[in-house]
Amino acid sequence: MASIWRYILAGLGLAALLLGIVAAVYLTLPPSASGPDLSRSKKTANGLFVASFEPEHGVVRQGELQSWLLTLKTAAGAPVEGAAITVSGGMPQHDHGLPTSPQATDYLGEGRYRIDGVKFTMSGWWQLHFSISAAAGSDSVVFNIVL
């Protein structure tokens, strides 16, 4: 009699444990609310180019002046050369601009442009907006970066 109760108790305990694990996993999962689009490669607004944006040295560090690479290809995949690029941006949730004014400083070939002077001074959601003019025309693209 007592031993049956012990099994039932153990069973219940195990069930509680499982429930606990499920609850813990659920609670620590990132909220599934649709955040900004974080893709590092996308079509420009009017579909003229495909742009990718990556930190030149791999990692994004808060507070450090970094260089990034903007790679521009045509929709057909050919590198875009001789583009004039202007950069702006800020933090949409804090309505303030960028702490620095990043610039396209070098053309590295194969559609790759060095964007130097990028600095993210706080954690949160940042946006970088590129206006691009090249032989194929003018277009723009926005990249979201969340720190």
Place this chain on the structure above:
Amino acid sequence: MSRLTSVACLLALANLALLGGCGEPQFSDAEKKTIASLALNTLPSLKSDTTNQYADAPAAAALGSTLFFDVGMSRDGTVSCSTCHKIDRQFQDDLPQAVGVSHTNRRTMPLAGVARNPWFFWDGRRDSLWAQALTPLENPLEQAGNRAAFSHYIKKRFGERYERIFGPLPDLSAVPASASPLGTDAEKAVWNGMTAAQQDDVNRVFANIGKAIAAFERSIEPQQTRFDRFAIDLATGAAAQGDAVFSPEEILGLKLFVGKANCVSCHNGPRFTDNAFHNTGVPPVDGLPPDRGRVDAVAQVQADPFNCLGKFRDGDESACRELRSMVKDGPQITRAYKTPSLRGAADRPPYMHAGQFSTLDEVVAHYSKAPPSVEGVSEVHPLDLSDRERAALVAFLKTLSD
């Protein structure tokens, strides 16, 4: 009945054990990550300054230290850097506005960790530690000297020490006793009468004075505080001991700082500064000349012949990325000032760029109310903190001084 209770107990226990052990967890993982990023042990080692080839030369630092404390480095022999940057007072002077040869318009800045700044002064009108040092030397309200007189003085008093570091001094025999492009009208006229070669000789000695002083200032670094001991224990999970234990009020203050009050959006990293400029709606001081902060500093740093792009820089231009990519206009830089470090702040009232607030209570009340700026747009928004929350923030700020 008793069995039901034991089942309920077991259920409760199992859940408790999984959800953060017994008792309420004090900080979330996100908070812990932010707190760890503020601790002094995350401060990277000081980077070399390629624009100053003497930055890490011990003889240069020794000469710089002599000059920093030498009242001979002023027009009337009464003011040195240390008149305002007092070594036993965190290298500041406790005054709302500094007083040198005359009364200035700004609060003396403390110097701990100063070599890590990309910009200098409250408005960032200089871009290197050595170019900064030249400014008070010639400011008529501070040391009020002129570069020709400084060159002669260096030759007379420290000629041998100078030459051992920087090489031979130029021939100054034909250089007038007093002259500077920034001095009085008379000094300007004399400067304009000098040959380009003489001007260049004097400018080079002057730049080297800055480089020696900068080498000395590089050794002034922030010290560990109670907060750092607390943060390390929190990060490693060690049980806090002695004064590293935070009171409930200090914990609440820290939670507000990294959370609801969002102080950490600007006061971040191990120095509690983002090294950037913000308008925080701090009111101007009656009776002082108009002060528009960063917006007026942009042209000044660009025009400074000793800036990173000028010919007195050592090394190559790759060191000038901050200057090249600075924000030059736009509404956000009007009445914007550099975020100050908060380390040691509790021990050095008054606060802000012209000593506007005399206590930390006033500072926190300002952030709670967040009045609009007289010019430009304030980036801070009312927090409407309770009395208890304001006191907690102040209690937390004090842990950065103990």
